[in-house]
Each structure stands twice: as C-alpha cells, then as structure tokens.
Amino acid sequence: xxxxxxxxxxxxxxxxxxxxxxxxxxxxxxxxxxxxxxxxxxxxxxxxxxxxxxxxxxxxxxxxxxxxxxxxxxxxxxxxxxxxxxxxxxxxxxxxxxxxxxxxxxxxxxxxxxxxxxxxxxxxxxxxxxxxxxxxxxxxxxxxxxxxxxxxxxxxxxxxxxxxxxxxxxxxxxxxxxxxxxxxxxxxxxxxxxxxxxxxxxxxxxxxxxxxxxxx
Numbered sequence: 116x117x118x119x120x121x122x123x124x125x126x127x128x129x130x131x132x133x134x135x136x137x138x139x140x141x142x143x144x145x146x147x148x149x150x151x152x153x154x155x156x157x158x159x160x161x162x163x164x165x166x167x168x169x170x171x172x173x174x175x176x177x178x179x180x181x182x183x184x185x186x187x188x189x190x191x192x193x194x195x196x197x198x199x200x201x202x203x204x205x206x207x208x209x210x211x212x213x214x215x216x217x218x219x220x221x222x223x224x225x226x227x228x229x230x231x232x233x234x235x236x237x238x239x240x241x242x243x244x245x246x247x248x249x250x251x252x253x254x255x256x257x258x259x260x261x262x263x264x265x266x267x268x269x270x271x272x273x274x275x276x277x278x279x280x281x282x283x284x285x286x287x288x289x290x291x292x293x294x295x296x297x298x299x300x301x302x303x304x305x306x307x308x309x310x311x312x313x314x315x316x317x318x319x320x321x322x323x324x325x326x327x328x329x330x331x
Contacts, residue, residue, distance in 0.1 A: 119313070140165065144239025158205045161194060166212035168241030168294055171284060172212055176295055176327040184219040185322050186330070187297065189244075189282075192234040212236035212244060214280075216321065226252055236282070248280035248299055251318030274303065276319065285326060293329040297322070 138161035141147040141154075154160050165169075169191045177186040188210050199205035211234025218226040228251050236246030251278045259268055278299040285294040299319055 116176065142166075144235050154207070154222065156206050158206040160207045162207065162237075163194075163208035166193075168209060168238045170210055172238070172244050172282060172295070175330040176297070177330055178283075178297070178322050178325045178327045181218050182221050183221070184328075186219070187327065188215045188217070188230075189213075189236075190215075192232070194233075194285045195234050197233075206226070209234065214237075214246070216246065218321065229264070236280070241304075242284050244282040246280055248278055250272070250276040250278065250299075250319050250321060278319070292331065295329075297327050297328050299323045299324055 137159065139159055140161050140163045141150070142165055143162050150160075151157070172189045173191050175186055175188050177184055178184075183293060190212050192213055196209060196210050196211060197205050213231055213234050214236060215230040216228045217224060228249070234246075236244045236314060238244045238293060255276075257276060273289050278301045281296075281298045281300070283296040283298075287293060299321075301318070
C-alpha cells in the first residue's frame with residue numbers, strides 16, 4: 116500500500132512538472148509574436164508576471180476619514196487557470212491580483228467582503244492595476260422591464276454594482292509610506308445603474324477617488 120502511495124505521488128509530481136513546462140510564457144502589455152489565433156483557448160499559454168510588477172501592489176492599503184476606515188487587501192495569485200466554457204471559450208493561465216475590502220467604524224469591523232481564489236486585476240507596467248470591483252454594500256432595488264415591453268420584474272431585488280476599478284501607485288517620498296489612488300467608475304452604463312429608483316442615493320457604498328496608504 117505504501118509503494119502504491121509513493122508511486123501515485125511521483126506520477127502526480129511528474130505530471131505537475133510536465134504541465135508547468137508545457138506552457139508558453141507571454142506577458143501582458145508586450146508584443147508577443149507568433150501567437151496563433153486561438154491561443155487564449157488552447158490551454159498552452161501563460162501570462163506570467165515575469166517582471167514581478169504585481170508585487171508593487173500586494174499588501175493592505177487603507178483610507179481613513181473621521182471615525183471610518185476603509186481597507187483593501189491585494190493578494191498576488193500565481194498561475195491561475197482561467198477556464199471559461201462559453202462564447203469566449205477561454206483556456207489559459209495567468210498571474211494576477213485578487214482584492215478583498217473591509218470597512219471599520221471606530222475601529223470595529225462592520226463589513227468584510229468575500230475573498231475569492233481567482234485574480235481579477237492585471238497590470239501592464241507595474242504602475243497601474245486595472246480590473247473589476249464588486250460593491251457589496253451598495254443598496255440594490257428591484258429592476259422592472261419597461262411598460263412598453265410588457266412590464267414585470269427583470270431582476271428581483273436588483274444586483275450588486277460591478278464598477279471598473281483602477282489602482283495607481285503614487286510617487287514615493289522619503290517621509291511617508293507608499294500610497295495608491297483608488298478609483299471606481301461605472302462609465303456611461305445605462306439600465307440598472309441609471310435606474311431612477313437610485314435617484315438621490317450615493318453611487319457607491321465605499322470611498323471613491325481616494326488616496327490610500329500602505330499598512331506596515
């Protein structure tokens with residue numbers, strides 16, 4: 116039984132090594148020549164953080180306003196296997212950043228967003244991180260079809276807002292810790308985001324367009 120277990124481990128290890136060597140490394144934001152038309156669906160390509168740009172962003176960053184504190188936790192994810200069996204038919208590997216956020220009042224944790232294992236942020240230059248954010252605390256409302264289309268409920272209870280997010284490194288100084296600029300944007304999206312039911316409500320439940328400081 117012990118020999119079977121050892122053999123199984125060796126086979127799994129060899130398969131893992133073979134899998135690592137079978138990927139062709141490519142880099143976000145660079146010209147990667149001779150890529151086949153279907154490279155994103157072949158399972159043979161790996162967007163690797165060769166220059167360790169993602170390391171510039173990892174850690175805990177916070178913004179404090181009065182008795183309220185907003186934190187984001189940025190974690191690097193290595194060689195995540197992206198598989199999307201839909202219209203896009205994606206099958207590739209990538210390094211990226213996953214995000215989680217927390218809200219405090221008088222240093223008491225009042226909200227903590229879920230933490231996922233997949234990355235949803237990328238960078239091409241090590242200075243700007245771009246991806247998508249979920250505002251879990253944003254008050255949602257039921258969305259209805261227009262009366263001209265027959266009326267009725269389109270989305271019961273609405274859904275979370277999913278704005279695009281940009282995180283930019285700020286110039287370093289000798290007198291202060293590293294800083295980033297945190298920005299959310301829903302652009303000119305129509306539909307639920309522009310629903311009259313949201314009139315008079317804040318766009319997001321968290322701070323936006325703020326400079327955040329890295330926590331030691």
